[in-house]
Amino acid sequence: MNIKSLLLGSAAALAAVSGAHAADAVVAAEPEPLEYVRICDAYGAGYFFIPGTETCLKIGGKVRTEGQWGDAYGNHGGAGNWDFGTLWHTRAELNINTATDTEYGPLKTNTILRWDWQEGGSTGTNLLWAYISLGGFSVGKQDSWYNQFVGYAGDVINDDVIYDGPYELNQITYNYDAGNGFTAVVSVEDSNSASDISTYGGAWEQSRANHYAPNVVAGAGYKAGAWSIKVVGGYDSIVEEGAIKARLDADFGVFSAFLMGGWNTDGSKLNQYAGSNLDSSACTHSDGTIHGADCGWGDWAVWGGVGVPINDKLKWNLQLAYTDSKIFAATTNIKWNPVKNLLIEPEVSYTNWDSIGQDEWAGILRFERNF
Numbered sequence: 001m002n003i004k005s006l007l008l009g010s011a012a013a014l015a016a017v018s019g020a021h022a023a024d025a026v027v028a029a030e031p032e033p034l035e036y037v038r039i040c041d042a043y044g045a046g047y048f049f050i051p052g053t054e055t056c057l058k059i060g061g062k063v064r065t066e067g068q069w070g071d072a073y074g075n076h077g078g079a080g081n082w083d084f085g086t087l088w089h090t091r092a093e094l095n096i097n098t099a100t101d102t103e104y105g106p107l108k109t110n111t112i113l114r115w116d117w118q119e120g121g122s123t124g125t126n127l128l129w130a131y132i133s134l135g136g137f138s139v140g141k142q143d144s145w146y147n148q149f150v151g152y153a154g155d156v157i158n159d160d161v162i163y164d165g166p167y168e169l170n171q172i173t174y175n176y177d178a179g180n181g182f183t184a185v186v187s188v189e190d191s192n193s194a195s196d197i198s199t200y201g202g203a204w205e206q207s208r209a210n211h212y213a214p215n216v217v218a219g220a221g222y223k224a225g226a227w228s229i230k231v232v233g234g235y236d237s238i239v240e241e242g243a244i245k246a247r248l249d250a251d252f253g254v255f256s257a258f259l260m261g262g263w264n265t266d267g268s269k270l271n272q273y274a275g276s277n278l279d280s281s282a283c284t285h286s287d288g289t290i291h292g293a294d295c296g297w298g299d300w301a302v303w304g305g306v307g308v309p310i311n312d313k314l315k316w317n318l319q320l321a322y323t324d325s326k327i328f329a330a331t332t333n334i335k336w337n338p339v340k341n342l343l344i345e346p347e348v349s350y351t352n353w354d355s356i357g358q359d360e361w362a363g364i365l366r367f368e369r370n371f
Contacts, residue, residue: 043099043106058097062370065090070362072158072329072349074279088119093128104135110142128168136175143167145175145187146234146273149219150247153260154305154319154331157364158349161329162301162321163276164245164262165234181224187217191237191272213237215272226251234273241265243274243297260303267299267324274301282327282353294355298324313337326354343368 040047040056047056068087096111112128131140142148147165170190177183191214219232228249235242247260264274276283276295283294305319314336321329333347345366352359 040099042101043108047097047099055098055100058099059095060097060371061092061094062368063090063092064366064368066364066366068362068364070349070360071279072161072331072351072360072362073277074281075284075353075356075358075360086119090117091115102134106134108133136177138173138175139171141168141170144169144171144189144217144234145173145185145219146217146232146245149183149185149217149221149232150230150245150260151249151258153303153321154258155307155315155317155335156305156319156331156333156349157345157347157366158329158331158362159319160277161331161349161351162303162323162327163274163278163296164260164301164303166272166275182220182222183230184220185218185232189215189217189234191215211238217273236271236273239266239269239271241269241271241274243271255306255308257306258304262297262301262303264297264299264301267297268293270296282351282358283355285356291355294325294353295327296323296325298326300324328352328354341370343370 037051038049040049043056043058046058046060048058049055050057066089068089092115094113096113097109099106099108101107109130109132111130114124114126114128116124116126118124127141129140129142131138131142133139144166147167153159153162153164166189171187173185173187175183175185191211215235215237217232217234219230221228221230229247230249231244231246233242233244241264243262243264245260245262247258249258250256262274264271270276270292274297276292278295280290280295283291285291301321301323303319303321305317308316310316314334316332316334318332319330321327329349329351331347331349333345336344338344343366345364345368347364347366349362349364350359351362
């Protein structure tokens with residue numbers, strides 16, 4: 001063997017080995033591009049795009065805990081009674097909102113879930129709101145627009161001692177906004193979504209059980225500068241009666257105020273728009289009989305209130321209400337935000353039922369953290 005043959009053989013062997021190693025080589029795949037969460041500011045603060053979609057998502061909620069003394073919604077033991085007991089209530093709430101742009105405007109959903117724990121270990125879960133909205137239309141569960149359109153009766157916790165309308169019911173609603181201060185609403189509401197109110201009586205419950213026609217709500221309003229006026233009416237298809245509310249609001253910066261009046265089409269009856277959420281003790285006479293109409297408005301009801309921002313962390317509120325059935329309610333509170341998204345709110349309420357000659361005091365101390 002000469003040197004030339006040895007060199008050629010060595011080169012061939014090296015080529016063979018290199019080829020074998022080349023065949024076994026692992027080529028690393030290109031990494032998938034990372035998709036970071038993108039902010040979606042088209043629908044307000046807090047929204048972000050769900051990765052891989054064009055749907056925007058917002059998640060929020062609150063944790064609340066509060067102590068309650070007495071009961072502004074019922075008479076428990078006589079005049080000036082503070083002996084109803086003490087309740088400690090804690091709530092967790094989760095809000096989930098979505099929005100997607102379409103050729104008809106934003107397609108949105110709104111869902112609110114609540115978990116409540118009462119003193120003694122009683123726990124409840126409630127799907128508070130769950131609805132879909134598109135192009136001014138909404139369908140699903142939310143508070144009646146008899147309440148939402150004109151606004152709730154004051155910036156206080158016990159705002160509905162004098163009943164101002166139904167909450168949490170299924171509905172199909174159309175909201176119109178002309179863009180010049182004029183707004184309007186029409187809503188078809190599930191008549192069987194109403195709460196089981198003992199003061200309505202067995203006949204009303206029996207009618208409800210065999211009834212399928214919906215209730216109807218309609219309203220219109222106008223806002224110009226610091227002033228706004230709104231009128232809304234609701235028809236209860238079970239009772240075949242209804243109610244109308246009119247409200248005037250004014251915001252002067254140093255304070256805001258409202259005045260709202262309601263008229264019942266038949267003051268001797270309760271209906272879902274001029275009803276009652278009072279405890280039956282509030283209309284139980286000395287002979288033990290319950291006079292349901294005594295817990296309602298009678299022919300009319302009136303509410304009024306003021307809110308005074310003392311500084312950027314402190315606000316004082318007052319609400320007063322009175323009915324044709326001679327129920328008087330007064331509530332005042334202080335809302336203190338020591339830091340952003342933390343609320344500490346002490347509140348005191350007084351209720352007087354002239355028909356049974358009794359009154360009641362109640363107090364609440366609330367702590368709430370929103371996120």
